[in-house]
Amino acid sequence: MDETVASITIHCPQHLNITMVDGFKETLQAALDKGGACKLNVGLVEKVDSTGLQLMIAFRKALVQQGGSVEVKGKSEAFDIALETLGMKHLF
Numbered sequence: 001m002d003e004t005v006a007s008i009t010i011h012c013p014q015h016l017n018i019t020m021v022d023g024f025k026e027t028l029q030a031a032l033d034k035g036g037a038c039k040l041n042v043g044l045v046e047k048v049d050s051t052g053l054q055l056m057i058a059f060r061k062a063l064v065q066q067g068g069s070v071e072v073k074g075k076s077e078a079f080d081i082a083l084e085t086l087g088m089k090h091l092f
Contacts, residue, residue, distance in 0.1 A: 007037040009073070014044050016052035016079070024052075028059040035068050040092075043074025048082035057091060 008031050013020050031038050040056070060070045072079075072092045083089040 007039060008034060009039040009041055011041045012045050012056075012076075012079075015047045016042075016045050016056070017047055017049040018051040021051055021055055025055060028055065032059065032062055032066070035063070035066055037069045037071070038063055039071050039073050041074045042072055042076040042079045045076040045079045048078050050086070053082050053086065053088070057088065060091060 010027060010031055013024055016024075063070055070092070080089070083092060
């Protein structure tokens with residue numbers, strides 16, 4: 001029997017920083033509650049700070065621990081630079 005894992009796509013906000021963490025955390029928690037595979041669309045992200053990145057890393061860690069997976073979609077120079085600057089590019 002072929003079991004297909006459900007996939008959810010989350011569109012990250014334009015500003016992935018401390019001002020949006022609380023609201024976006026609810027979106028990520030809903031994805032965690034569903035489990036499975038998750039695609040993070042970072043294409044609209046223009047600003048990232050360490051708080052926003054920390055939220056994304058915690059989400060990835062929690063989802064992977066429960067057997068899910070995270071795939072980044074879209075291209076965001078700001079997101080890539082933030083990951084590279086903090087030495088976390090390997091996580092995404």
